[in-house]
Amino acid sequence: MPLPRSEAPITASAHARPLLRVKDLQTTFRVGGNKFVRAVDGVSFDLDPGETVAIVGESGSGKSVTSLSIMGLLPHDSGEVTSGSMRLDGQELRDLNPEAMRRIRGKKISMIFQEPMTSLNPVHTIGRQISEVVIHHEGLSHRAARARAIEMLELVGIPEPTRRVDNYPHQMSGGMRQRAMIAMALSCEPAVLIADEPTTALDVTIQAQMLELMQDLQDRMGMAIIFITHDLGVVAEVADRVVVMYAGEVVESGTVHQIFEAPRMPYTVGLMNSIPRLGTKLPGNRLQTIRGTVPPLSNLPRGCRFHPRCDHATDVCRGTGNHPSLDAAAPGHLVRCARWKDIRFDVEESA
Amino acid sequence: MTAALLEVDHLQMNFPIHGGLLGRVKAEVRAVNDVSFRIGAGEVVGLVGESGSGKTTVGRTLLRLEEATSGSVRFDGTDILQLPGDKMRAFRKRMQIIFQDPFASLNPRDKVREILGHPLKLHRIGSASDRTDRIVSLLGKVGLGAEHLDRYPHEFSGGQRQRIGIARALAVEPEFIVADEPVSALDVSIQAQVINLLQDLCKDLGLTMLFIAHDLGIVEHFCDRVIVMYLGRIVETGPASAIYARPNHPYTKALLSAVPQPVPGGRKDRVILKGEIPSPINPPSGCVFRTRCPMASVECASVVPPLKTVGLDDHLSACINTA
Numbered sequence A: 001m002p003l004p005r006s007e008a009p010i011t012a013s014a015h016a017r018p019l020l021r022v023k024d025l026q027t028t029f030r031v032g033g034n035k036f037v038r039a040v041d042g043v044s045f046d047l048d049p050g051e052t053v054a055i056v057g058e059s060g061s062g063k064s065v066t067s068l069s070i071m072g073l074l075p076h077d078s079g080e081v082t083s084g085s086m087r088l089d090g091q092e093l094r095d096l097n098p099e100a101m102r103r104i105r106g107k108k109i110s111m112i113f114q115e116p117m118t119s120l121n122p123v124h125t126i127g128r129q130i131s132e133v134v135i136h137h138e139g140l141s142h143r144a145a146r147a148r149a150i151e152m153l154e155l156v157g158i159p160e161p162t163r164r165v166d167n168y169p170h171q172m173s174g175g176m177r178q179r180a181m182i183a184m185a186l187s188c189e190p191a192v193l194i195a196d197e198p199t200t201a202l203d204v205t206i207q208a209q210m211l212e213l214m215q216d217l218q219d220r221m222g223m224a225i226i227f228i229t230h231d232l233g234v235v236a237e238v239a240d241r242v243v244v245m246y247a248g249e250v251v252e253s254g255t256v257h258q259i260f261e262a263p264r265m266p267y268t269v270g271l272m273n274s275i276p277r278l279g280t281k282l283p284g285n286r287l288q289t290i291r292g293t294v295p296p297l298s299n300l301p302r303g304c305r306f307h308p309r310c311d312h313a314t315d316v317c318r319g320t321g322n323h324p325s326l327d328a329a330a331p332g333h334l335v336r337c338a339r340w341k342d343i344r345f346d347v348e349e350s351a
Numbered sequence B: 001m002t003a004a005l006l007e008v009d010h011l012q013m014n015f016p017i018h019g020g021l022l023g024r025v026k027a028e029v030r031a032v033n034d035v036s037f038r039i040g041a042g043e044v045v046g047l048v049g050e051s052g053s054g055k056t057t058v059g060r061t062l063l064r065l066e067e068a069t070s071g072s073v074r075f076d077g078t079d080i081l082q083l084p085g086d087k088m089r090a091f092r093k094r095m096q097i098i099f100q101d102p103f104a105s106l107n108p109r110d111k112v113r114e115i116l117g118h119p120l121k122l123h124r125i126g127s128a129s130d131r132t133d134r135i136v137s138l139l140g141k142v143g144l145g146a147e148h149l150d151r152y153p154h155e156f157s158g159g160q161r162q163r164i165g166i167a168r169a170l171a172v173e174p175e176f177i178v179a180d181e182p183v184s185a186l187d188v189s190i191q192a193q194v195i196n197l198l199q200d201l202c203k204d205l206g207l208t209m210l211f212i213a214h215d216l217g218i219v220e221h222f223c224d225r226v227i228v229m230y231l232g233r234i235v236e237t238g239p240a241s242a243i244y245a246r247p248n249h250p251y252t253k254a255l256l257s258a259v260p261q262p263v264p265g266g267r268k269d270r271v272i273l274k275g276e277i278p279s280p281i282n283p284p285s286g287c288v289f290r291t292r293c294p295m296a297s298v299e300c301a302s303v304v305p306p307l308k309t310v311g312l313d314d315h316l317s318a319c320i321n322t323a
Helices: A063-071 A098-104 A126-138 A142-155 A174-186 A204-221 A232-238 A256-261 A266-273 B055-062 B085-092 B112-122 B128-141 B158-170 B188-205 B216-222 B240-245 B250-258
Strands: A020-030 A036-047 A052-056 A079-088 A109-112 A192-196 A224-229 A241-246 A249-255 A327-330 A333-335 B004-019 B024-040 B044-048 B070-075 B095-098 B176-180 B208-213 B225-230 B233-239 B308-310 B312-317
Touching: A020 A063, A036 A052, A036 A063, A036 A079, A036 A249, A052 A063, A052 A232, A063 A079, A063 A109, A063 A192, A063 A224, A109 A174, A126 A142, A126 A174, A142 A174, A174 A204, A204 A232, A204 B250, A224 A232, A232 A256, A241 A256, A241 A266, A249 A256, A249 A266, A266 B188, B004 B055, B004 B208, B024 B055, B024 B070, B024 B208, B024 B233, B044 B055, B044 B216, B055 B095, B055 B176, B055 B208, B095 B158, B112 B128, B112 B158, B128 B158, B158 B188, B188 B208, B188 B216, B208 B216, B216 B240, B225 B240, B225 B250, B233 B240, B233 B250, B240 B312
Parallel strands: A052 A224, A052 A241, A109 A192, A192 A224, B044 B208, B044 B225, B095 B176, B176 B208
Antiparallel strands: A020 A036, A020 A079, A241 A249, A249 A333, A327 A333, B004 B024, B004 B070, B225 B233, B233 B312, B308 B312
């Protein structure tokens, strides 16, 4: 049965109005002189209240630039949102001036990073940093703000919060700082938390603690999460829906089950097959690879951006004017591949 | 196991901590504590553990990039830790290292020709005229070519740089290579390419390798045997097939269960360890893992558990409760 082509390429959302709707986002960077590259090129996705959407991609895919665009944190001398829209709770974020954006950041939408010292100030105590956020956004008194800081530290599982609140970041271990950063990001109970590779630098046992903590906090506080990562294992664990990015574009999106059990885009399939799974013997004891490398944004291939690395590429995939659109392969499942109807994948079934 | 190419016995590495006005040694970090293992010729052995486990320090002391505090490292029968510098040089040619960060480990001012030419010159391999041929053939082995000879590191992608790092290690035709997290800094789609390359090279050149990693999936795929370290000590070691199918030590079990699998709704029986790895300046008495161990008993505080056979002859675990 032929499936309808989607008019507006956005992932299906169960809610009439999503909490955050990113539509046709385009972010351009100046790369010296008068040369520009589109780091994010027409990206659209929805985020519903309380859900987790994972954005997956390799370096240069545009996943981090997408989040910095939403947060209004692009380096202002070189990066700029050049078109598209980002609506948070109906409010267009592009219309906001820096002062108005500051009132939203930390309050309605917060961000955590891979390296906690990116968001923690080394010369202030953890307690002061959390207090500052709630004093700024909620006008709390210093006493009440300190009480909130202690409460937040306790919430994220930091032992002895009444003592730790007076610690400086350097007095804490890496895992503890990560928790403190999460406490600060969540101190105003934001509706959206953007987590940019929050567990990438951590050891697996600490990563497991952090993922459990984030899941637990989401259950309790109900925030929606945009989880940016390159680790498909983490995606399978945390995500409700998945957006796969390649060279600045969304190349596939769908529910976590659609993406992992019936991927349609050859790039997604290639990524899945290139990671060894515990307890699975591979045929011929070889890892499957995606040949070549991610193309530089300044020199993208014509046609489908993935075609030089794709085993299924034909003439349809090459050449100007053949840039594939995002098609609906199933309700809520979008794929950017000219040949998705013709390709059948043997997806490794794993128990 | 085939004849051991490398025999490590009671390796100990203490780093001094200086403090105070006079910079006196006020404490010691025991980064590697009584570590012993063998690697047979042609074997690929995985060394896994979290940050602070001492795995990188073990790799570096084997090559004498750090001087061990005590213990012995016998390479092909000779204790190389006792060798004077000039005698050591002959062994350096036989033992090489591949570093984690392909951005930091190549001199940005050297062309590929020079990066690969230095070790040949240093070890007086080949004449000046046939070195270029050797370098081109090395590049061929790692999937690069003569057209790359006069390029600088910044002209390459991360995966290509790591290939250059591998070619540099292979230049002196070593028998043994320490690969210290060689794919951790690479993109997922590139990791598989580099692992397949290493696998081919090990087979074609008969290399013996200590593969240091924190990615347990790659280690299972790539390694014949596995050593698991925690806070400077070996807690479990054995054939990869046995360790992954029947882990014995509570730490190994927790580590394996913590690895997120690319299967939605996958594992539910996860063991989540409490807390973090303790400071190696003041490690717990008895079993170093006991402060985070879900099975710890009173005796664990007083007994340093020895490595004991579990099941197979060469599957050893250091736990008084499970081994």
